[in-house]
Amino acid sequence: MTERWLDETEMRAWVAFLDTSNLLLRRIDQQLREDGGLTQPQYELLTRLAEAPGQRMRMAELALALVASRSGLTYQVSQLEKAGLVRREAYTGDDRGILAVLTEQGEQALHRAAPGHLRVVRENLIDLLDRDQLATLADTLSRARAHLRATGGA
Amino acid sequence: MTERWLDETEMRAWVAFLDTSNLLLRRIDQQLREDGGLTQPQYELLTRLAEAPGQRMRMAELALALVASRSGLTYQVSQLEKAGLVRREAYTGDDRGILAVLTEQGEQALHRAAPGHLRVVRENLIDLLDRDQLATLADTLSRARAHLRATGGA
């Protein structure tokens, strides 16, 4: 496999993936900024916290989930802390650990931004597909994610 | 549709898309940096030029294709020009126009970087899917892209 090019279908899939990813992330970011003063990375961060037990996560764990560097996460959490949407808390049991905690205000901000965000995701991706296509998309990309995660720290 | 949340499958598809996109772009960037001194955005830029007739494109057109801002493109083209991989050329017929042209060196850089890049794309996405899944992925994401492009300048 040391030199195989991509055939017609493979190329179409890959380029479509790349373009859609670029376009959709940009569109989401635009919408969030206009609509609630959040950026796409910030929205994703808040979402992960909201889904976590106790609405809190270790910094390192959060960085991993967001596919961001530790230093990048430090910056964003600081921004969100200034805005009052996130709070830092000591982690009991390891004095090095810091928990990022979603505040009441953060939850509200998420609640305000969610409908518009969802609308964009639906209009430009989800609602364009039927159930079979949706299931295939979920399966295939979950497999890709698993592979990427598994070979990440190798 | 003013408040519909995502069901199980929809959520799985969307989160997998987001994660895979983040992970894959990061992995590609790592590989390209180690392997040839290019970044992922630079590789994509050179690829678009290589595929264009005459290996050249108008700046505005290129920015649109890459889903980047015009100022961002100015920066990257300048970087690549310093490195000798791209050259700027006047556009005959509109004195405002500038063409970005792939140089011989740029073509060689692309040629050197391509095998490693392809390997990453295959290992983490393409080769994980069978022909049907691949075709579905291409179809669905092409449709999403078309929708995003169509509603872009609305």
Added chain:
DNA sequence: CGGGGGTGGTTCGAATTCGAACTACACGGC
């Protein structure tokens, strides 16, 4: 208990990106 290697988080400087403002040129109507 006392290092030594490893992990968690931050700080720092460099690179990249964006949008707004700006300059130069194009095009249509008067």
Added chain:
DNA sequence: GCCGTGTAGTTCGAATTCGAACCACCCCCG
């Protein structure tokens, strides 16, 4: 021909991101 509106590309300052260096702390092994 000349002006007003619009487009192409660049410049500028601000925001975001990364990796490397750093400090504090954890855990294991002798």
